[in-house]
Amino acid sequence: MMTLITADISNIWGILSLPDLLALEKEIFDAHKQLQTHTGRGGDRLGWMTLPDSITREARADLREAAARIAADAEYLVVLGDVGAQAAVRLMATQAKPRLLFFDGGFSSRAQRNLEARLQDRPFAVVVIAGSDMTTEQAVSLRALKLLLERRYGEDGAKKRIYVVTDPSRGTLRKLAASEGYAAFSLPADAPGNFGAVSAGGLLPMAVAGIDPEAVLSGASDARAQLDIRSFENPAWLYAAARTLLARKGFRAEFLGIWEPDTAALGRWWQALFAAAEGKSGHGMATAPLQYPRDLHTVGQLLQDGPRTIVETTLRFAPPSQRATIEMDWQDAGGVDALGGKTLDAVGEQAAIAAIEAHADGGVPIITLECGAPVAQTLGELFYFFQLSCALSGYLAGLNPFATPGADLYELQLGKRCGMLPR
Amino acid sequence: MMTLITADISNIWGILSLPDLLALEKEIFDAHKQLQTHTGRGGDRLGWMTLPDSITREARADLREAAARIAADAEYLVVLGDVGAQAAVRLMATQAKPRLLFFDGGFSSRAQRNLEARLQDRPFAVVVIAGSDMTTEQAVSLRALKLLLERRYGEDGAKKRIYVVTDPSRGTLRKLAASEGYAAFSLPADAPGNFGAVSAGGLLPMAVAGIDPEAVLSGASDARAQLDIRSFENPAWLYAAARTLLARKGFRAEFLGIWEPDTAALGRWWQALFAAAEGKSGHGMATAPLQYPRDLHTVGQLLQDGPRTIVETTLRFAPPSQRATIEMDWQDAGGVDALGGKTLDAVGEQAAIAAIEAHADGGVPIITLECGAPVAQTLGELFYFFQLSCALSGYLAGLNPFATPGADLYELQLGKRCGMLPR
Numbered sequence: 001m002m003t004l005i006t007a008d009i010s011n012i013w014g015i016l017s018l019p020d021l022l023a024l025e026k027e028i029f030d031a032h033k034q035l036q037t038h039t040g041r042g043g044d045r046l047g048w049m050t051l052p053d054s055i056t057r058e059a060r061a062d063l064r065e066a067a068a069r070i071a072a073d074a075e076y077l078v079v080l081g082d083v084g085a086q087a088a089v090r091l092m093a094t095q096a097k098p099r100l101l102f103f104d105g106g107f108s109s110r111a112q113r114n115l116e117a118r119l120q121d122r123p124f125a126v127v128v129i130a131g132s133d134m135t136t137e138q139a140v141s142l143r144a145l146k147l148l149l150e151r152r153y154g155e156d157g158a159k160k161r162i163y164v165v166t167d168p169s170r171g172t173l174r175k176l177a178a179s180e181g182y183a184a185f186s187l188p189a190d191a192p193g194n195f196g197a198v199s200a201g202g203l204l205p206m207a208v209a210g211i212d213p214e215a216v217l218s219g220a221s222d223a224r225a226q227l228d229i230r231s232f233e234n235p236a237w238l239y240a241a242a243r244t245l246l247a248r249k250g251f252r253a254e255f256l257g258i259w260e261p262d263t264a265a266l267g268r269w270w271q272a273l274f275a276a277a278e279g280k281s282g283h284g285m286a287t288a289p290l291q292y293p294r295d296l297h298t299v300g301q302l303l304q305d306g307p308r309t310i311v312e313t314t315l316r317f318a319p320p321s322q323r324a325t326i327e328m329d330w331q332d333a334g335g336v337d338a339l340g341g342k343t344l345d346a347v348g349e350q351a352a353i354a355a356i357e358a359h360a361d362g363g364v365p366i367i368t369l370e371c372g373a374p375v376a377q378t379l380g381e382l383f384y385f386f387q388l389s390c391a392l393s394g395y396l397a398g399l400n401p402f403a404t405p406g407a408d409l410y411e412l413q414l415g416k417r418c419g420m421l422p423r
Numbered sequence: 424m425m426t427l428i429t430a431d432i433s434n435i436w437g438i439l440s441l442p443d444l445l446a447l448e449k450e451i452f453d454a455h456k457q458l459q460t461h462t463g464r465g466g467d468r469l470g471w472m473t474l475p476d477s478i479t480r481e482a483r484a485d486l487r488e489a490a491a492r493i494a495a496d497a498e499y500l501v502v503l504g505d506v507g508a509q510a511a512v513r514l515m516a517t518q519a520k521p522r523l524l525f526f527d528g529g530f531s532s533r534a535q536r537n538l539e540a541r542l543q544d545r546p547f548a549v550v551v552i553a554g555s556d557m558t559t560e561q562a563v564s565l566r567a568l569k570l571l572l573e574r575r576y577g578e579d580g581a582k583k584r585i586y587v588v589t590d591p592s593r594g595t596l597r598k599l600a601a602s603e604g605y606a607a608f609s610l611p612a613d614a615p616g617n618f619g620a621v622s623a624g625g626l627l628p629m630a631v632a633g634i635d636p637e638a639v640l641s642g643a644s645d646a647r648a649q650l651d652i653r654s655f656e657n658p659a660w661l662y663a664a665a666r667t668l669l670a671r672k673g674f675r676a677e678f679l680g681i682w683e684p685d686t687a688a689l690g691r692w693w694q695a696l697f698a699a700a701e702g703k704s705g706h707g708m709a710t711a712p713l714q715y716p717r718d719l720h721t722v723g724q725l726l727q728d729g730p731r732t733i734v735e736t737t738l739r740f741a742p743p744s745q746r747a748t749i750e751m752d753w754q755d756a757g758g759v760d761a762l763g764g765k766t767l768d769a770v771g772e773q774a775a776i777a778a779i780e781a782h783a784d785g786g787v788p789i790i791t792l793e794c795g796a797p798v799a800q801t802l803g804e805l806f807y808f809f810q811l812s813c814a815l816s817g818y819l820a821g822l823n824p825f826a827t828p829g830a831d832l833y834e835l836q837l838g839k840r841c842g843m844l845p846r
Binding site (some may be wrong): 079104105106107108109110111112113134135137138140142143144146147172173176179194243252253254255259260261264268271272273275276278279280281282283284285286287290291292293294295296297298299300301302303304305306307308309310319320322323324326327329331334335336338339342343344345347348350351353354355357358359361362374404405406407409410411412413415416417418419420 | 529533558562563570631695710716718721742749750752765767771773827828835837
């Protein structure tokens with residue numbers, strides 16, 4: 001079976017050996033089996049695994065309808081929550097309006113005022129995406145936007161412009177939606193937040209931005225089918241195994257270099273996914289996304305010659321069907337005449353090889369991921385690929401990848417300090 | 424003497440001891456002295472140290488004039504290079520037009536096409552910022568934009584819309600500017616690129632965005648004066664010493680959590696500065712910027728309970744003079760009624776304390792930096808503070824912080840693969 005995403009680990013030999021990898025085969029088989037049979041840690045939080053195929057036709061129609069309503073009503077959609085949607089929108093939004101504002105203003109008066117200035121005299125709507133609990137920031141931002149909407153459109157008008165995606169039955173946000181009559185969509189109760197990129201929480205904002213949810217779901221669904229391979233032909237096995245073995249050898253950081261601009265949100269999604277899943281009991285790697293080739297000129301120095309405890313993972317998209325050619329110039333402006341006539345993508349391919357050659361020479365273990373062109377289908381595949389790789393990595397480390405008790409301590413502490421009731 | 428930026432290292436005790444710190448006093452004194460007397464490694468690349476006060480009145484007037492010309496001519500200014508300017512513009516651009524497009528499309532046909540679509544029917548100008556050598560990507564992007572301008576405005580019209588900031592005498596870009604007659608500004612020949620945030624390279628784009636270069640320079644100049652303190656009252660000493668001692672104890676990563684949105688570019692500037700300066704001979708920490716409180720809910724898990732080899736540095740801005748208050752609501756939408764009547768900033772302060780309490784409980788060494796409100800003056804201070812801290816850190820590690828021979832290997836390799844002459 002051909003897989004959609006490929007993982008090339010040929011640049012880790014020397015640091016790892018083939019016997020190292022083969023010795024892990026039984027462990028990763030067991031990890032994969034535990035996931036599929038719900039017998040591992042956090043086995044009640046595996047809703048994300050079937051998500052690509054479990055969203056009903058009716059739920060999809062509801063999402064499309066809501067997206068159309070927002071598009072008709074609003075010039076701006078303020079999104080509180082979900083970096084997965086942001087990853088998709090930044091890379092491939094197909095329409096200019098409504099414009100999506102992913103707001104994470106935290107407790108900044110400056111950011112709040114800038115947002116309000118931007119919304120001045122512009123029709124807008126709000127979508128809040130949260131599991132059973134909102135963060136304090138989300139609750140505070142929602143309140144401010146709700147009051148702004150009420151003053152502008154009256155209480156009833158405001159209610160029609162707030163959309164909620166949350167736990168099907170529990171939590172403050174569900175209760176609020178019920179009492180206020182907000183349009184409400186469901187996140188699976190059994191999927192942790194970071195694993196919800198292809199849930200309604202991700203798909204609603206994407207649909208508003210003109211990204212077809214069916215394409216994203218179809219990519220995720222294909223990945224789900226193809227990543228069921230139970231051997232090292234499975235790129236998720238290769239990726240999880242390589243990074244696990246490197247972590248066991250003492251590697252303590254993983255940089256993901258993405259060869260495409262406008263992927264900062266995708267990188268952040270990846271960073272958050274792995275950091276939250278693996279950062280437990282003294283385990284986990286410091287994850288940090290980079291953009292290539294931009295960051296090769298600066299952070300590349302650290303990779304090339306810094307401490308030998310950093311894993312470099314690179315991600316390349318296939319070139320799009322329409323490619324741009326580097327033109328010849330009458331005079332050689334900038335000393336790059338040798339590139340005249342080549343497509344940008346052909347030079348990009350050489351650049352990726354050049355970076356691998358340079359870093360491999362420096363003794364850096366490099367995992368190379370390749371996927372399709374940067375379109376919705378590919379992003380669906382990538383979401384699923386990384387989620388599965390992350391779950392496998394977590395199980396290989398003996399952890400529950402789906403709980404974040406450590407991250408909750410901050411929120412608890414804040415609640416105590418401010419006299420808030422536990423939500 | 425009161426310093427503008429404070430560094431609080433009270434949350435590293437337990438991992439480091441006061442005697443550890445005091446034992447470093449002589450080393451850091453020597454490092455500082457080598458910087459000031461140009462007797463350390465890379466002593467010929469210290470132009471950044473005097474930059475805040477060495478840009479002539481005439482050069483400043485030229486910058487202002489160029490910025491005014493761009494504003495009159497263009498709706499968009501495409502900026503090739505300089506993340507320092509991007510940091511300032513994202514945080515505090517004061518005018519909507521011209522809009523700045525920081526383009527780092529690399530070799531992506533998709534990004535190049537999107538840029539061209541955006542510039543369609545819109546008057547635009549281009550500024551290229553590079554030391555003696557452009558990167559290959561800059562040269563390729565400049566060529567495409569130059570041809571686009573020539574087709575639209577003719578050769579002479581194009582020449583008037585391309586601005587260059589580069590080495591005063593050497594390199595392709597300087598040569599090109601001379602032969603084509605582009606308006607050209609100078610980067611100090613003796614300052615490395617990453618240390619040029621308050622050079623003309625940073626200041627020209629800032630000025631176009633309505634940020635007063637004088638305010639940025641004045642902040643940097645104040646910092647220069649105040650960070651001359653030769654004791655641990657100097658926050659740059661404290662910051663450099665704490666991270667150096669932690670690195671010596673085996674810490675391998677440093678996260679910078681910035682308590683303010685729209686600071687991704689500032690974070691990237693910091694990350695690049697330290698990674699490029701320190702990532703040498705097996706030394707250096709994996710640097711990664713975060714945005715707080717957003718990332719506390721995900722990456723916070725890794726900090727709280729992951730490997731004890733991560734340093735957490737946090738940066739807080741003082742609240743602005745105009746603050747937003749969290750309103751009361753008739754019904755408690757979101758369970759945050761306890762916050763009603765407080766300013767966002769007051770809650771933000773509690774959140775910052777909550778995060779420190781939680782992470783300190785988890786045994787994380789935390790360095791807390793505080794600076795002024797997010798205005799141009801403060802950013803000038805921060806640029807200088809981080810540059811000085813970085814130079815001190817590099818000297819403490821016995822490195823030349825101002826050279827990046829490792830990062831250049833990638834570019835060399837790419838040149839070889841594509842048959843380009845060394846530029």
